[in-house]
Amino acid sequence: MTADYAGLFHALRPESHLVIGALLVLFFDVLWARHRPANRHHVALALGLISLLMAATAAVTQGTIGPVFQKMLVIDQLAVATRVGVFALAAFALALLPESSRQRHPAEFTAILLFATTGFTLMAAANHLLIIFLALELASLSLYVLAGFDKKSAASAEAGLKYFLFGGMSAAFLLFGFSLIYGLTGSLHLGNIATQLAIQGQPPLLIVALVMVLVAFGFKAAAAPFHLWAPDVYQGAPAPAAALIASASKLAGLVLFTRLLWPGLGTAVGTIAHTPITVGWAPVVALLSAASLLLGNIGALAQTNVRRLLAYSAIAHAGALLLGVIAAGRIGLGPLYFYAATYGLATVGAFGVVAALETAGPVQNLTDLAGLYRRSPLLAGCLAVFILSLAGIPPLAGFFGKFAVFSSVLRLGGLAGPAGWLVILAIALSAVALYYYLLILKQALVAAPVKNAPRVTTPWPARIALLVAAGLLVLLGVMPSLLLQLF
Amino acid sequence: MNALPCTIYVSFAGALLALAAGSRSAQAARVVALLTALASWGIVLAAATGFVPAAGLQDLVNVAWIPEMGIRYHLAVDGISLTLLVLTGLAATAGVLFSWNITERTGEFFALYLALIGGVYGVFLSADAFVLFVFYEIAIVPKYFLIANWGSTNREYGAMKLVLYSFAGSALVLAGLLWAYAAGHGTGFSLPELVAATGSLSLAQQIGVFGLVFTGFATLAGMFPLHTWAPTGHVAAPTAASMLLAGVVMKLGAYGCLRVALPLSPAAFALLQPYIAWLAIIGILYAGFVALVQDDFKFVIGYSSVSHMGFVLLGLAAANVTAVSGAVFQMFSHGVIAGLLFAVVGRMVYERTHTRQLADLRAMSLHRLIPFAAVVFVLAGIASMGLPGFSGFPAELTILIGTWQRQPLWALAAAFGVLIAAAFTLRAIQVSFFGRTGTDRCDTPIEPLPAITWPEKTGALLLLGATIYLGLSPDTLFDWIRPALQSPYFHAILTGGLS
Numbered sequence: 001m002t003a004d005y006a007g008l009f010h011a012l013r014p015e016s017h018l019v020i021g022a023l024l025v026l027f028f029d030v031l032w033a034r035h036r037p038a039n040r041h042h043v044a045l046a047l048g049l050i051s052l053l054m055a056a057t058a059a060v061t062q063g064t065i066g067p068v069f070q071k072m073l074v075i076d077q078l079a080v081a082t083r084v085g086v087f088a089l090a091a092f093a094l095a096l097l098p099e100s101s102r103q104r105h106p107a108e109f110t111a112i113l114l115f116a117t118t119g120f121t122l123m124a125a126a127n128h129l130l131i132i133f134l135a136l137e138l139a140s141l142s143l144y145v146l147a148g149f150d151k152k153s154a155a156s157a158e159a160g161l162k163y164f165l166f167g168g169m170s171a172a173f174l175l176f177g178f179s180l181i182y183g184l185t186g187s188l189h190l191g192n193i194a195t196q197l198a199i200q201g202q203p204p205l206l207i208v209a210l211v212m213v214l215v216a217f218g219f220k221a222a223a224a225p226f227h228l229w230a231p232d233v234y235q236g237a238p239a240p241a242a243a244l245i246a247s248a249s250k251l252a253g254l255v256l257f258t259r260l261l262w263p264g265l266g267t268a269v270g271t272i273a274h275t276p277i278t279v280g281w282a283p284v285v286a287l288l289s290a291a292s293l294l295l296g297n298i299g300a301l302a303q304t305n306v307r308r309l310l311a312y313s314a315i316a317h318a319g320a321l322l323l324g325v326i327a328a329g330r331i332g333l334g335p336l337y338f339y340a341a342t343y344g345l346a347t348v349g350a351f352g353v354v355a356a357l358e359t360a361g362p363v364q365n366l367t368d369l370a371g372l373y374r375r376s377p378l379l380a381g382c383l384a385v386f387i388l389s390l391a392g393i394p395p396l397a398g399f400f401g402k403f404a405v406f407s408s409v410l411r412l413g414g415l416a417g418p419a420g421w422l423v424i425l426a427i428a429l430s431a432v433a434l435y436y437y438l439l440i441l442k443q444a445l446v447a448a449p450v451k452n453a454p455r456v457t458t459p460w461p462a463r464i465a466l467l468v469a470a471g472l473l474v475l476l477g478v479m480p481s482l483l484l485q486l487f
Numbered sequence: 488m489n490a491l492p493c494t495i496y497v498s499f500a501g502a503l504l505a506l507a508a509g510s511r512s513a514q515a516a517r518v519v520a521l522l523t524a525l526a527s528w529g530i531v532l533a534a535a536t537g538f539v540p541a542a543g544l545q546d547l548v549n550v551a552w553i554p555e556m557g558i559r560y561h562l563a564v565d566g567i568s569l570t571l572l573v574l575t576g577l578a579a580t581a582g583v584l585f586s587w588n589i590t591e592r593t594g595e596f597f598a599l600y601l602a603l604i605g606g607v608y609g610v611f612l613s614a615d616a617f618v619l620f621v622f623y624e625i626a627i628v629p630k631y632f633l634i635a636n637w638g639s640t641n642r643e644y645g646a647m648k649l650v651l652y653s654f655a656g657s658a659l660v661l662a663g664l665l666w667a668y669a670a671g672h673g674t675g676f677s678l679p680e681l682v683a684a685t686g687s688l689s690l691a692q693q694i695g696v697f698g699l700v701f702t703g704f705a706t707l708a709g710m711f712p713l714h715t716w717a718p719t720g721h722v723a724a725p726t727a728a729s730m731l732l733a734g735v736v737m738k739l740g741a742y743g744c745l746r747v748a749l750p751l752s753p754a755a756f757a758l759l760q761p762y763i764a765w766l767a768i769i770g771i772l773y774a775g776f777v778a779l780v781q782d783d784f785k786f787v788i789g790y791s792s793v794s795h796m797g798f799v800l801l802g803l804a805a806a807n808v809t810a811v812s813g814a815v816f817q818m819f820s821h822g823v824i825a826g827l828l829f830a831v832v833g834r835m836v837y838e839r840t841h842t843r844q845l846a847d848l849r850a851m852s853l854h855r856l857i858p859f860a861a862v863v864f865v866l867a868g869i870a871s872m873g874l875p876g877f878s879g880f881p882a883e884l885t886i887l888i889g890t891w892q893r894q895p896l897w898a899l900a901a902a903f904g905v906l907i908a909a910a911f912t913l914r915a916i917q918v919s920f921f922g923r924t925g926t927d928r929c930d931t932p933i934e935p936l937p938a939i940t941w942p943e944k945t946g947a948l949l950l951l952g953a954t955i956y957l958g959l960s961p962d963t964l965f966d967w968i969r970p971a972l973q974s975p976y977f978h979a980i981l982t983g984g985l986s
Contacts, residue, residue, distance in 0.1 A: 373592075393625075394620075394621040400553075404556065406661075406665055407556065410666065411672070411673045414692075415692070424662050427665075428658060428662075430658055431658045435647070438650065442643065445632060446635045446643070480555075484553065485554075
């Protein structure tokens with residue numbers, strides 16, 4: 001069996017664009033732009049966006065290829081959709097890069113963001129435990145750097161370190177889980193693992209391996225009780241980095257673990273759609289989901305800091321997304337992908353507004369948003385769209401994401417088992433969620449501005465990114481079929 | 488007829504236009520809002536003149552929307568929805584007229600107002616439960632900002648409470664609908680499909696589905712004991728928003744009960760019918776007694792709304808053609824009368840005297856200061872008490888007759904509520920407008936209040952005209968409503984239940 005390197009390079013054209021783009025960004029910065037401080041930021045931004053665009057074009061034009069390179073990667077519909085989604089979310093995050101003196105190394109930031117995105121797209125296509133781990137680590141290491149990128153801020157350093165320590169620990173768990181799976185099945189390839197497990201049934205060691213894998217999954221998805229890094233990282237990291245961690249990273253992580261859990265470990269799923277439940281990973285995921293829904297929604301009620309509030313809302317959404325993972329293998333990937341993509345879009349937007357506001361002063365407390373409707377009607381309007389989409393208000397995409405995920409879970413078995421009960425819990429908690437989302441909007445749209453609060457002028461790349469993101473949320477909310485028909 | 492869906496689009500487009508116009512001048516936003524409200528009302532009235540009453544919904548639009556989940560964009564109309572569409576147009580137009588004096592962030596006010604109206608039109612036109620739910624939720628969020636930005640007394644609390652109650656109610660509806668949808672193996676959300684799917688469940692589960700959906704909608708209709716959002720929300724809201732809330736938005740809940748919840752499971756309804764009826768009666772009596780002792784003029788009207796909505800719920804619970812047609816008529820009638828009462832209290836009185844305390848108003852001799860407001864309020868009060876000649880009379884009478892046919896005890900208990908309504912309405916009229924005793928009437932000088940403006944007069948006359956016209960010619964609406972209730976869709980609930 002010979003390795004098909006030509007096929008590999010063909011399949012990885014989008015990733016090649018990203019890596020070459022990242023190197024070019026650094027190269028231009030060293031040779032040319034660093035001597036022209038006025039243009040430094042624009043050059044990095046333009047090169048980064050162009051390489052993301054080229055990567056997205058390559059991903060779309062090459063379409064589905066199927067298994068690549070001895071089935072180490074699989075470029076299926078899900079992989080293509082995730083790649084494009086990740087490119088879009090990364091482009092939004094990049095466009096938010098503030099053009100201020102605080103951001104002293106735009107080229108490095110752009111390059112690392114592109115490397116992280118390379119990791120995300122590989123995560124989307126990985127079909128082999130080693131590739132999964134490598135892609136995950138490429139993405140994670142880049143994100144650790146991005147989280148701590150603001151050298152002068154202690155909070156940013158704390159965010160980077162905390163993220164790194166939690167991430168390293170979860171990677172260790174994941175590796176241990178993988179080694180057990182390898183030991184059980186003698187293969188690293190997801191397809192072979194599934195065949196082997198189908199023969200072996202459920203050896204007890206598999207349960208240990210599953211728990212190890214799910215710990216890492218919980219970390220990546222910011223699901224309780226592995227969520228502790230999220231509030232601190234969201235609070236301390238530079239806003240574009242936080243946006244990337246909350247959106248593209250989450251989308252790629254969910255797709256990765258869905259692929260690992262369903263095609264790979266699908267025989268060990270267990271059932272929770274009916275009582276009595278049977279053992280497998282689904283009951284554990286359901287537990288994580290319940291914990292995240294409760295902790296995220298109730299924790300968010302107590303927050304006075306915008307970023308921490310968004311972090312707790314992210315935990316709550318992780319709970320709903322995990323429900324989607326449970327249904328994904330039976331009902332289809334459409335609802336899960338739709339939810340993750342539109343959630344990412346809304347979160348990028350919300351952090352984008354925060355980033356845009358930070359050009360005029362720090363944005364930490366909810367009251368820092370006071371009177372936004374006077375300081376910048378554009379930002380206030382966009383923020384309303386993003387937050388209401390997170391809250392799940394139609395006609396915005398967030399509503400339909402929730403709706404699709406919940407209905408897909410209920411179609412598993414109605415209210416006959418814990419899966420259905422969790423849906424009821426999630427729907428009930430969405431009313432709680434509306435309360436804290438309205439607290440944000442109350443500051444932005446109702447409260448009067450503090451005295452002498454400056455008007456906010458948004459740089460045009462961020463302005464376009466925010467408007468496009470808000471427009472997409474409305475479009476996908478009115479016509480969800482645009483995304484759903486892909487699956 | 489086929490232009491009816493345009494009411495939705497016109498309202499949403501008008502909302503965007505008003506927002507754009509508001510950034511230039513407040514007057515432009517007002518004119519845009521008035522033209523939008525008139526245009527959509529005009530579309531409804533034009534459709535109403537050509538309307539041929541029939542059993543069952545008459546399709547307007549029916550196209551695939553989200554084929555992956557079997558969801559269709561299905562709009563249709565029957566006599567019940569047409570009645571409420573006419574009410575929406577009327578209340579929307581009057582509401583714009585009564586908000587003519589909004590000067591702060593006018594464009595945004597009317598944009599939110601028209602977005603709310605668009606959602607309401609959408610609910611009344613929906614024939615697919617998913618579409619109905621989407622419009623229902625679209626109508627929720629604007630209320631928060633309308634009240635929190637432009638409201639009065641305790642507005643942020645009132646706004647949050649109202650919106651969370653509405654949203655929690657809609658969450659219950661969503662849970663119930665999804666349950667039914669899953670039971671039907673996810674084929675679709677059209678109402679007959681959901682009814683069939685619910686019918687395939689066990690009785691206990693049917694009760695679960697029915698309980699979720701009905702409780703959700705009944706929350707918005709102000710059913711005891713889930714009514715507490717209504718008085719605080721109505722009091723906090725700006726005048727036009729109170730008019731819409733009491734006049735139209737509470738009807739969304741009652742309409743949802745009738746159109747979606749009750750037919751969903753006739754078996755569960757038959758079991759729960761007495762409980763619903765007694766909750767409605769408790770609501771009528773309790774809210775009436777509470778209205779009797781309020782110090783704040785607007786709270787009197789707020790609780791009276793809950794009491795009158797109790798009649799709607801009682802009519803629905805009695806579930807025969809007479810009672811239900813009376814309930815739909817009462818929705819219209821109460822929409823008009825509550826709008827009038829809130830307009831007088833919130834706009835004509837409060838904006839001039841800056842107090843709503845009955846004790847303060849008593850000292851003012853308002854009937855001499857603003858005689859127009861006094862006349863309107865007396866007429867509206869009479870209509871609200873259900874005196875013949877006004878729309879409240881045929882509405883409550885039909886409900887009581889229908890209820891008597893089903894269960895005389897309910898009718899007797901509810902009839903007592905009519906007496907209480909008379910008591911708290913007369914008290915409000917007497918204390919607020921005719922407070923001063925005869926001796927000091929001419930001696931003390933009176934500070935003049937600003938005159939009643941033409942938009943207020945036009946709005947008040949529109950609403951008064953509607954209540955008097957329907958009081959004298961109730962069959963205009965009954966001729967639309969009764970054929971609609973002959974639809975096989977309603978057959979099971981109108982013949983089942985207690986008998």
